[in-house]
Amino acid sequence: MDTNTQRLLHTFSALADLGQEIAAAGDFDEMLRTSFHLLLGSLAIRRGAVAEYEREPGSVRFVATRGLGESLSGPLALSTDHAQRLSSLGSSISLADAGKEAQRFLEDHKDAFASVEIDLVLPLVVREELIGLVLLGEKATGEKFTDEDLEVLSALSRHIGVGIRSHRLLDEIGHKADENLRLYEGLRAIYKETVRAFAAAIDIKDRYTQGHSVRVGKYSEIIAREMGWPDEEVEGITIAGYLHDIGKLIVDLSVLNSPGRFNAKEQKEMNRHPYAGYEILSPISHPYADIPLMARYHHERMDGNGYPDGLKGDQIPPGAKIVTLADSFDAMTTDRPYRKKLPLEDVLADFRVNTGTQFDPEVVCAFCRAFLKEIEGSKERRLLNLLNRNYSNMERLSPMLSQMLSEFDGGGDTRAASAAGN
């Protein structure tokens, strides 16, 4: 094999290896070091460096060096003018220019290059943007670089430049994604605070049910978590609980604050609130699914005798079924103008009687399980803490809750079963 053919094969092999190296996913700095080895090895160049250009603060940072000692550890200043001139030379730089740039570089950074010589400086330019520099010392042959050498080096350098630029773009995309995530989290926090403010506003309007919306949100959260809902959906149902009565904002104040049981006319006015709530919430882009539907259907019943749409069984969204139970539980465990809060035994008895007709058995079971776990101490006391101000000695409810579980459990889906096992 003649020398030229062998040289060509060696170069091609370096180019192929370089392409593979740059395309492979992995550590960026390692990729650069390996690529630089390939470039040096293609012509057995004794020393050199790859430097990445950073527009701010206007410097080049060495990312791979070979045979240059330790004098090049820090970044070197590169003015905007210098960077522009280098980028205008483009990626098909002439041998003369590469030599001139090497001289300029040595003069500009005498201290850094006190003991080493560089013969060529090749700018890494991609889409007219200076990405970095390749600095090269002498060849092992001791001969001067030729035009043919320069073509090989330019081709290899272009690959390295593209690799650095791709990495930068990915980095930028990553930063943008992080920034968007932070903004999104911020918006979610604002949304949640706004929702809580709304809930407070709803409850202030109805003086008999103060704190009701927030408690319904919390009860809904406890039940959904017990049913094995993912965090995102649990957050959604909590919000739905906070907002389920938002439609009461359009209900006449005299009806809301009526001291006795509602008459037929008042009840009709009151029954408008689920649909009104749906209409208020629908135009809003909520970060969670089905919030308006949960407000609309929280007075539906399993037997179809609820309102506003008389939906039955599976026609009612699961979230609305949870809010329904949470809403009823809070209504029965707080004083109302027409009656005092009920004893917890009566509340559970009501659930027991109405499971399957008003309440979904799966939701009732999840509620009983969560309640029981808190009483037994195997779960954080959240339900109990919410009830504590009105009730005591809740341990006595354990047999009743267990009884209800044995009556109604078994119809749950896998999520419920899995949650029960926790």
Place this chain on the structure above:
Amino acid sequence: MSDTTGESSVQARSVGDAAIIYASDYLNKLSGERIERECKRQLESGHRTLIINFRDTEIVNSIGVSILVGVIDAAEKSTARLIFSDVNNHTAELFQMLGLTRHVSLVSSEDEALSLISEAQP
């Protein structure tokens, strides 16, 4: 002969103040860096001659060349002598073409390398 690095298949042995290091079948990044580390270790331990035996080496790629250039630099800085032995024809031509032979003695066998050293000694 022993595996002196304890982390790879790089084998090396000492003969007087010379260290003989055995290159693997394919001198690429991984195996090249092991050889470079071993060479530097041998220089630091006071060996004045390094013999890299390429008897098992079929291919040396560009990274391998770059690493060998690094070994040349390290040897020159330590004023140590570097000898490549048992290099196949193809690789010898490559070393010749790339100028490595200006800095390294190429010999056909380990024995020849050792006699070269003894000839050079006063």
